[in-house]
Amino acid sequence: MAAGGLRRAGAAVGSYAAHPDPRAAIxxxxxxxxxxxxxxxxxxxCWAVSPVIAPSYLTFLSTxxxxxxxxAMRYSPRLGRSLLLVAGIGNTALCxxxxxxxxxxxVFLFPCLVLALLLFRRAERAFTLGFVALSFTAYLLPAASxxxxxxxxxxAEYAALQRLNFLSAASLTVLIGWLFVSRLATISDPDETEGRRRA
Structure with a gap:
């Protein structure tokens, strides 16, 4: 029964994530x-840094x-892709x-930069440049402010936190690269043309 429930839950998540636009699906x-x-x-x-984990609860605001x-992607692929980047950059700034x-x-701004470069088509360069600029602005915001x-x-705890964040952000960046490479054949010139009609 439990295995069947997990399969149904997995199928529901897969259906929710599915989209005919390869970039949207990614x-x-x-x-x-x-x-x-x-x-x-x-x-x-708690395991790698410190038992004081209360600051991490703020990350749930972005969930x-x-x-x-x-x-959002079902309503508009461009809106969905933009929402992902707004959530990512906003969550990083909050953290x-x-x-x-x-x-x-x-360091979590690096996967945001990668997504900004890969999620938008040639005709959507303004979105790419806008989210790249927003990522750099979030990074360059003075600490005094x-x-x-x-x-x-x-x-020592800050050093451990830096390692944890680097490993997490690097793993996410690798996942993004792997997803794009695995679907490279479907992100083609016809996709560019269709995307301009759908976005």
Whole structure:
């Protein structure tokens, strides 16, 4: 019975993430992978960094936005792709406030930059440039303009937090690259033409 329930749940998630536009399908997959991993971030933080995990609870504020990406994608692929990037950049900026300058959380802007470059078509360069600029703005925001972090960790804990964030962001970036490479044949010139009609 449990196995059958898991299969049905997996099928429902797969159906929710499915989309005829390859870029939209990839964005949906990335969004739902992030949603599925967010509940584990406080556990990773407790195991690898410190038992003080309260700042990580702020990451859950972005969960509804990531979860809504496939729904928005059905309404408009361009809106869905944009929502994914807004949620990613916004979540990174929020975590920077929660954890402070020494946390290395800014590394999550790298998968956002990769998505900004790959999710939008040639005719959508304005969106690519806009989200690239927004990512750099989030990174370059002066530390003095931020409020004090919710908790000051020890130097060794900050080093461990940087390692955790690097591994997490690198894994997400590798996943994004793998998803695009695996669907490269479907992202072709005809896709560009269809995309201009659908977006």
């Amino acid at each position: 964005a949906n997959t990335v969004a739902l992978v992030i949603v599925s991993n967010q509940p584990f971030y406080p556990l990773y933080l 509804p936005f990531f979860a809504a990406v496939p729904a 920077r406030v929660a954890f402070g300058q020494g946390s290395g959380v800014e 931020l409020s004090a972090p919710l908790h000051l960790y020890e130097p």
